[in-house]
Amino acid sequence: MKHLTCHLDFISPYAYLAFEHLPQALEGLSYSVAYRPVLLGALLKHHGQLGPAEIPAKRSWTYRHVLWLGHAHGIPIRMPATHPYNPLPHLRLALATSAGGDISRYVAETLFREVWRSGGEPGDPARLAALAATLRPQRDAGGEAVKAQLKANTDAAIARGVFGVPAFEVDDRLFWGFDGLAMLRAYLHGEPWFDGPDWDAADQRPSLLLRSKS
Template sequence: MPQDETSATFYFDTVSPYAYLMWAALQRLPFGRQIRPVPVVFGAILAHWGQLGPAEVGAKRLHTYRQCQWLAARENIPFRFPPAHPFRSLESLRLIAALDNAEAAITTVFDAIFAVGLDVASPGVLADIGRKLGVPDVPALIAASDAGATLRENTGAAIARGVFGVPTLVVDNELFWGFDSLPMAREYLERPGLFESAEMKRLVDLPVGVSRKRPPPAQQS
């Protein structure tokens, strides 16, 4: 989807604690562009690129969780992991999509998961979130909105733009992946020529010295 020069696209999945941290940070300080949030299915993105999520690598899992807890404390962002992680985030994403990606919906869902530490995969928890958002019947709203198809379209469009993980901010077709890339994105807005130096340009065509064999990317259905 084309992006105008006054907006930045925020691709996220509610399963990602880094996406929660980035969203919270974007709500606290002006970014310089209007944020256009777009929910996507992280698992489908990983499958397309032939990757594993950070929580799917045993030796990486605890490090990831500790880093998120530390980052939240450093940034003074309320944070508590849900009872289990990863978890099924699909219904929460569909609820957000059904509510037209409203900021209040995203914040309410994210806060329930990572500020309070609730199990959003539980129908009861999702129902409580829905009531807070004025939705008396979450499954009915999701079914009526065709949110599943919307998520598939969002995910396919994100992959087409080169998105390989969440959270990802896209500014002027430049991708900034991960919570720790937010300072770089802010500097890019201040200095649009950030990637125009000789060394930055050299990175675009840097040769691959050696590559491992890996399965081909999965096809989007």
């Protein structure tokens, strides 16, 4: 059995789609999954990236794309009333349901579906209160311990090379994105390509387009 760590942030529609599709994508394989909330904004900042929704033209495409992917794969999806929004309350509530840095699939499902199926305002206080009543957190979602756990999760993800969500970590390898699920399945299925030269050698070449940070 392979153990996967799924790095996720509820703000990401691609993370939602990948979460919903994961059981089908890996059907018949032996695996376990740890669902680990991280702050996408901090990942993007560390790597000097803008989120798709921060680039107007890309924002329009992203929303159309994720709605199409939901339609094409039979995954219910409705855009929230506001996006991007502040995901911190959802991330902290999720972690408050656990004593550590990982959450159950039930918790992740409840939060993802609230954001990506309801069509409501994610930051609405009444909706957040209803979520808290449903999930019955063990810890104070606004407490320092939960805040520290989210930072620790995010810092650890950055140290492992995670640059966005969803990111699936297995055997010290990272697979990124909804469209990376087919590649992840091939790896877990024992595809020989992953033992060949292409995986390790793919990025071992100079780039002439790196911008100076000065």
